Amino acid sequence: MKNKGQAWGFDLFAAIFIFLGGIVIFYFYSLNYPSEGTNTLQSLSYEGNLIAEMLLTEGYPQNWNENNVVRIGIMSKNKINETKLEKLYNMTLIEKDYKKTQGIFTVRNNYFISPSKPFIINNIGVNLIGRNYTDNSQNIIKISRLTIYKDEPITLNIYIWN
């Protein structure tokens, strides 16, 4: 009788321990696991920074165009290159090329670029390059960067939304 009771006691003890372990694991996972909203914002922020980082480079090739572009960068010698800016602007006007820019930027979400002072492209003031958000947009993130345009510091705001 004693031996039987002892075996049962060990089994019960192990079961309780396993049960408690499961509770602890669940607790930590539930604490650290990000919510869906947070995930989305992080994803948007990540993609916004990807765009900003790539934009503020010279791009590749150095004198890229919509056909041969590998990396989209609008800078030359730490200043915005107006030619490259115009090429980007032109690409975003066409849906197909806009999608291409998304691919080059490796982002799934939509984006647009807005300067603190309008870009002058073809003698027209441009306040937005890319796809503006709509009424149906649910999440939007703004990434601000400082750069030089027409020998003047400007803030380059990169918005990314879905």
Added chain:
Amino acid sequence: MELKKRGVFFSIDALVALTMIILVILVAYPLTKYQVRETNIHYDILKTLSTLKVGEINNPYVQGLISQGVINNTDKTLLEQIGDFYITNQSLAKKFTEEVLSPLDTNENIGIWYGNLLVFSRNRTAFEDARNVFTARQIISGIGGLNNSNSTIGPTGFSARAFLKSSLQKKYFYFGGYVGDGNLTALVQYTGNISSAEMELAINNDFDLYVNGNFVDNYQASPSETIPANYSILITNFQSGNNTLEFKGSSLRISGGFIKITYKSDVQYQQPTKHYFPGVHGLVNIYDGLYVPGNLSTMNIFLHYNSSYNIFMKIGNVTVFNGSSTGETTTSINNSYLSSVLNYQGLSKKTAPVRFALENLTLFVNVSLDVMSVVDMSKFMRCSNFDAGVNQIQCKKGGYIWMLPANYSKEGNTFLINEILSLSGGRLGFVGMSASQNPVTPPTYPLSNNSNALLNSVSSLSQESSYDANNLRLCRGVILATDQFVANSTPEAIKVQIVMLAGQISTPGCNNNATDLNNDGGIDSRDDAIKSACDAFQDHNIQVNTIGYGDIVDTDTLQRMADCGNGTFYESNLSQLVATYQNITNEIKLAHTQQTAIATGNITSKLWEDSYIEFDYVKDSPPFGLIITNEKKFDNSDTGTFNVSSDAKILETQGVSYSGPKWTNYLSINNQEVYNLTKYGNKYIELGDPYAINIPTSQVSIGTNIIKISTATSPANTTTGSANNKIIYTIVKNVTGYSPIAATAQGCIWTIQFEDDTNLTTAIPMNYTGAETCFFTPTQIFNPSITNHDAFQIAVFNLLKALDLNSNNKVDLKFTEEDIQIALSQLTGIPFTYSTEVQVRIWD
């Protein structure tokens, strides 16, 4: 049983494995979430500011600065330009940064620091409250050269050198250790333009001062004869050349002090070749000193005086002049005479006392002096040789002396009364040394200054009936005299016993001693007598002098008594007894006489201030550099210290002593003797007393020097000096202030405080038109570590610092605005060494 065991093992294995898994999860999995900062705008700011050049930026404010000439070098980046402004104009740096970053549109907290200066900030929460800070850094160097219109490219630095092309000179006229008594004059000579005049004097009475015959002011006496007062003198009546300063008042005497003038002259430092005496009209009584800075080769003395009484002059211990006149007269003493009487070698590079005074002056003993005379009262006279007989006839027949102590002691003590009571504060008393073994009160007269009463008391000694002692008990006489001091004297009084003994000491003793003090193998009345003298001195500071006369006198005991009583034993005989008393009183007076003379009768004499001692010697080469004279007060009544920096050469050092009516008898530097009055004699009253004692330059060390001074009225009566003593030293120094390579060379309006607490406010360089103010005063001081960009400012500050010998933020060398010169070295194209770190910080 086998199955059960297996089941237990299985459960334990599972439990251990599960525990390990849970532990790994607990350790490895994060408990909190870390936010990752994903903005890089602080790097963008640095990149933007270091890319855009001043000449490129499309900004009206910046273009305005360029057109105004505020910015000269348009090739600099914005980051460098802000750095320039950070150095030269920090408010402009902030405004400039604000303007160029006006397009910055972000919700981030941002701040830009140059070094420790925040030049730009845009924030929602304070930096101090930041939880996380992210910083982008960049070192910038080569900034500067803003005001260099010639420089358009590259960094330019400036280096400046500040120096004094000339300075105001100081000249001292030292009075002696004692100059009196009457109206006094001093001759002050200079060539140039006087800037200020002042005096520091220990003077006994209020006085009127005249300069070149013009009344200047009435001044009050100094607090005491050892505490000087400082007086400023209007310089209106001074003139280049000879100036006579007259001090008029009631029996004036100066016991140390100097007149100091500050003046501008083309004539630089000259070693002295003349020592002028102060003028005295009244009772000429001068105690002074003479210092010859080199090996004395020739000496001449010129005296201008008027005295119908004999005047003497003594250098060291040698009288070089003694004479009188029937009116105003001049006397020259030439070198051939002086070289024959003086030891020139002994006067070289030493301060020697100089005394110039009327002869037979009554000098002042300014102490309370109590003297007890212990008189031998032997009832039975006896022959000086016991074997010659028991009466006077037999004694004289044998050729010996019949001893009559009473008669002779009467004569000696009468003399003593007159001598002691002639001194101010002198008192005398008597104790008869006669009591027998059965105590009988001997004749005693307490301390008194009643001359008649004392004389009557002594007169009664001539009656032999008053001789009532069968046995002479020396110890009892001393003890009774000591009791008199204890009962009637004061602690500050000088206490002296004069114990006279004829013949030998008889028994019994006084039972006051248990030691064989004379080492004769027994304890008897002799030991008791010695013990009583020892006790008198050790317990009550009573000096015990002993006199023994007769050819059987117990000299051993008397000598031991004097030794233990800090006195002197005088061996005498009947005929010399009065002379011995005179010797004792002379010694007492000599030990306590001071320099103050007392006029008796209508004595008038005059010494003119143009009297001098001229000397020649091999002089040192003229020094090169700035000559700075500084005064340093003593730390206490006997010690003073001063420092000589390694970049300075000492020219002169004087220890000045406010000895009052006493003599400065000893001066040492770093425990090396410099001056010892005793080397010129023990009778100080016959010697001079220098106020300023020169210390040979060879004895002055680089670094800290310690000077000690003592004063005395006799070799045995030494005291500490005055806490107002000073060290006055002159150094020569190449004083130049350099700046490191700095961004600008503009200047400043300086306010400089000198050691005499006068101020100079002037633009340096003189063509500086800006409004920046700089200070070198004890209350406000330029700080080169804060304002470290201007070469002129730093060079001037370094110059002033070098001129502040005692580091009290007051400049020791006086100068005018014309004296200070600035030379500029412009270092074009050489990378300016100044650099700083720029930090752009963002925080949340």
